[in-house]
Amino acid sequence: MDIKIKTITIVLIFINNQRLFSQNQLEKVQIKRTAGFTEKEIVEKTFSLAHSYFNLYQNQKTYICYSTTKFYTSAEDVKQGLVRGKPMPYGYGSGIEDTALHTGHILIAMLDAYKRRPDLFLETNIRNIYNALKIIYQSSPIPGLVPRGPHPDDLTACYVDSSLDQHTTFLYAMSAYANSSLASAEDKRFIQKSLDEIGKRLESYNWSIRYPDGIKQCHVGHSWLPFEADKASLLLASVYAIYKGTEKQYWLDLFEKLGNENNNTRWELCKIGKHIQVSSHPIYANQRNVRLNVFFHFLPDGEKKKIISDLLAYNAEIQIARSFPNEFILKFMNDDNLTLLKQAARWNGDILPDSETAWKKFTPELLDDIKISATAALAHVRFPLGGYHMVLCSENKALIDKHINSIWEMLNKVDLSKISAGETHYLFTVVAMHLYAYIFKN
Structure with missing residues (x-):
C-alpha cells in the first residue's frame, strides 16, 4: 500500500449543530486531576x-468515514476496478478503500x-456511524461480502476485492x-442477519474471502484456518463476535469446536511466547489489538479471558519497543528526506529505538518543512500513535499509566491541519475515545 502523507492547510468549519456537545453537560463534569489533565479537559x-474529524472525513449524508477529503477516482472507475484509470481491483489510493475499517474502528x-x-x-454519533456501516454493507452486490466503499457519489460503486480488515472490523x-x-x-x-450472512459465506470458503463469483x-x-498464532486469535475472535451479534447457538458451538480442535491448539497459540509476531506494517499492527480488545470484553471471566488479556499487553509491548524504520517501512521512504529528518529531529544514530523516543523527538516545526513533513509525520506521529x-x-x-502523559501530550501537541492522511486523523479520534473511556473507568 502506498503510504504517503501530503501537507495541506485545512480550515475547520463547525457546521453540524447535532455534533456540538452541550456546555452545560461539560460543566457538570467533576474537575479531577488525573495524570497531567482534568476530566473536563479530556x-x-x-x-x-x-x-473536526467528522467535518473533514465523514460524508454528511451517509456518515461513512473516508480516507481523504478529496476523491481521486470516479465512481465509474470504481465499478471497473480502476483507480484513476489504472487497474487496482482492491482500490488502494482511491480514498474509499478502507471505509469499513475507519468507520468500524470509530464505532468501537x-x-x-x-x-x-x-x-x-x-x-x-454512534447512531450515525452504525447507519454508515449499514449502508456500507448494503452497497455490496451480494449478501455476506463487506465491500470497500461505496463511492460517495454513487452508493452502488464499490470494490468487491475486499479484505480481512474490512470484514473483521x-x-x-x-x-459491539x-x-x-x-x-x-x-x-x-x-x-x-448481516453477521450470519458474513459468517456463512466465510465458512463456505474455508474462512477465506472471495469475489462475488465465489471462485x-x-x-x-x-x-x-491454519494453525498459526495470528490466524488462531483472528478466527476465534471473529466466530465469537458473530455469536455475540447473532445469538445463534450454531456459532457458539463452532467457536468451542474450533477452540478444542487439535488438542486446543488455537488457544495454545494465543498464549504469549516467541511464536507471537506483530506485523511490521504500521497500519496492520494495531488492528489485531482492536479485535482482541472487543474479544476480551465479550469473553466471560476465566482462563480464556486471561489469555487474551495477556496477549493484548504482549502485543502492545512489542510494538512500543519496536525501532523505526524497519526494513518494511524503508520501502516507502525517500532516503534523502530521511537523512534530512534525522538531522532536523536530532536522531542519535540511524534509528529511533522505540515509540517513546520517536514521540519525544517530535517538535511541531518538523511538520512545517515541506521536504521532511511527510517523513516526520510517519516517524514521529503515526509510528508512536499506533x-x-x-x-x-x-x-x-x-x-x-506508563504512557498516559505521552498520549495526552500527543493529542494536544500535533497540529493535524498539517497532516492530510485520513488514517492519522481517525486514529487521533480513536485514541482520544479510548483514553476518555480509561479515565472515566478508573
Missing part, C-alpha cells in the same frame, strides 16, 4: 478531535467511551453495537 479534547472506540461516560454527543463493530444499550430491536435484527480469492483474503492505540486497547492499567 472531554473537551476528545469531542473536539471527533468533531465511541462505544467504549459511551459505556464509561454517556453523552448526547457520543450517542448521536465490520463484524466486531456491529456486534448490538450488545450496547443503544441498539434497537430493529438494529439487532439487521445485525443478526477468485481476494487480494488479502487468505484462509483463517503503539499508543495498542497500549490503550490492552486494558492493562500499568502499561497505560
Whole structure:
C-alpha cells in the first residue's frame, strides 16, 4: 500500500449543530486531576478531535468515514476496478478503500467511551456511524461480502476485492453495537442477519474471502484456518463476535469446536511466547489489538479471558519497543528526506529505538518543512500513535499509566491541519475515545 502523507492547510468549519456537545453537560463534569489533565479537559479534547474529524472525513449524508477529503477516482472507475484509470481491483489510493475499517474502528472506540461516560454527543454519533456501516454493507452486490466503499457519489460503486480488515472490523463493530444499550430491536435484527450472512459465506470458503463469483480469492483474503498464532486469535475472535451479534447457538458451538480442535491448539497459540509476531506494517499492527480488545470484553471471566488479556499487553509491548524504520517501512521512504529528518529531529544514530523516543523527538516545526513533513509525520506521529492505540486497547492499567502523559501530550501537541492522511486523523479520534473511556473507568 502506498503510504504517503501530503501537507495541506485545512480550515475547520463547525457546521453540524447535532455534533456540538452541550456546555452545560461539560460543566457538570467533576474537575479531577488525573495524570497531567482534568476530566473536563479530556472531554473537551476528545469531542473536539471527533468533531473536526467528522467535518473533514465523514460524508454528511451517509456518515461513512473516508480516507481523504478529496476523491481521486470516479465512481465509474470504481465499478471497473480502476483507480484513476489504472487497474487496482482492491482500490488502494482511491480514498474509499478502507471505509469499513475507519468507520468500524470509530464505532468501537465511541462505544467504549459511551459505556464509561454517556453523552448526547457520543450517542448521536454512534447512531450515525452504525447507519454508515449499514449502508456500507448494503452497497455490496451480494449478501455476506463487506465491500470497500461505496463511492460517495454513487452508493452502488464499490470494490468487491475486499479484505480481512474490512470484514473483521465490520463484524466486531456491529456486534459491539448490538450488545450496547443503544441498539434497537430493529438494529439487532439487521445485525443478526448481516453477521450470519458474513459468517456463512466465510465458512463456505474455508474462512477465506472471495469475489462475488465465489471462485477468485481476494487480494488479502487468505484462509483463517491454519494453525498459526495470528490466524488462531483472528478466527476465534471473529466466530465469537458473530455469536455475540447473532445469538445463534450454531456459532457458539463452532467457536468451542474450533477452540478444542487439535488438542486446543488455537488457544495454545494465543498464549504469549516467541511464536507471537506483530506485523511490521504500521497500519496492520494495531488492528489485531482492536479485535482482541472487543474479544476480551465479550469473553466471560476465566482462563480464556486471561489469555487474551495477556496477549493484548504482549502485543502492545512489542510494538512500543519496536525501532523505526524497519526494513518494511524503508520501502516507502525517500532516503534523502530521511537523512534530512534525522538531522532536523536530532536522531542519535540511524534509528529511533522505540515509540517513546520517536514521540519525544517530535517538535511541531518538523511538520512545517515541506521536504521532511511527510517523513516526520510517519516517524514521529503515526509510528508512536499506533503503539499508543495498542497500549490503550490492552486494558492493562500499568502499561497505560506508563504512557498516559505521552498520549495526552500527543493529542494536544500535533497540529493535524498539517497532516492530510485520513488514517492519522481517525486514529487521533480513536485514541482520544479510548483514553476518555480509561479515565472515566478508573
